[in-house]
Amino acid sequence: MRDPEGFSRGVNVRKHTLRSDERQGANNGPNNGNGRGIDIEEAVLRRYEGAARSGSGKACYIVCQIVGPGGKVIGVDFNEEMLALARKYQDSIGQRLGYHNVEFRRGKIQNLKVNLDLVERYLARNPVRSISDLFTLREFEEKISHEQPLIPNESIDVIVSNCVLNLVRREDKRELFSEMYRVLKRGGRVAISDIVSDEPVLDHLKNDPELWSGCISGAFQEEELLRAFEEAKFYGMHIEEMRSEPYQTIEGIEFRSVTITAYKGKEGPCIERNQAVIYRGPWKQVTDDDNHVLPRGVRMAVCDKTYQIYSQPPYQDQFALIPPREEVHLERAGVFDCSRDHRRHPKETKGMDYTLTQASPNSCTPGSACCP
């Protein structure tokens, strides 16, 4: 598999694997046993050169050091050779780090239910020689999908992928996004680096096997990639990085790498707890992935779920959050009407009978705390 020039670094795993609040609880400074921290890429790219060429292995051996002994990393690849290479370094890297938190599983990213190692073992015992054998194989796959899924529902915090999405067949791409969504926990996220084109990829380029393995034929068009996340119900999609220089240009179509982050967890009931938010700007107004329109500087009513979402990445710096003066307990909270956007009168958050008058403790003089 060709590794596109300048693309191999892909997702900035240091930045996207753990949020800053999660970093505080994790061992973010892996130790080499001599009290000196290991340089993450040094360990993988130099000392374990083979691991750096091992498909999912490279990213896993970087991420496993970021999440530390309290975390767990699962590498998925469907290619036996790549997996064998990745697994070869599992023990030695684990011993060097002082903990073993990586595991490799064989499967397709567009079908994270079927464990292909189990299918391989089944086929060794039950070779397919007839249509009836084929049906029995399909039944076996169905059974293991439910009873021993490769990746169970809602079990993953972060999905990191570098240059794999474009290698999935067009007809499987919808399934690819719904599978990522299925395995993520609520509040989980993806950080994906892949190749996108600025114009639609022409049919004869799509069918060129050389360009396919070069990560060109299956490339998404820029906006198509963002839309695929949207259609799979992700929210907060953000282009973290986009190379200005194309990695390749073919017949005038530019192909370049992008890194996208996206979040899961915007569905659920809309509960009224008298919360409000003010969009800080700089745009005149913004529309979120539930089609709420938030004009700059306006105190808008939001449901509890939207309020919680806006208080976390990727939105937390963009809104002033206004909780009610008196908390509305969940058992007493009513239904919030999310079908229309409406302003929130300050009295709704403060309480209708709020008439306090309070003088400032300091007069407004230079150096006093009256202004931020």
Ligand SMILES: C[S@@+](CC[C@H](N)C(=O)[O-])C[C@H]1O[C@@H](n2cnc3c(N)ncnc32)[C@H](O)[C@@H]1O
């Ligand atoms: C271009 S390499 C990228 C490898 C690695 N992510 C990196 O950054 O170096 C693509 C890898 O994805 C694997 N792969 C391709 N299509 C896949 C699929 N549908 N499901 C799982 N793995 C796949 C290949 O076997 C190969 O190891």
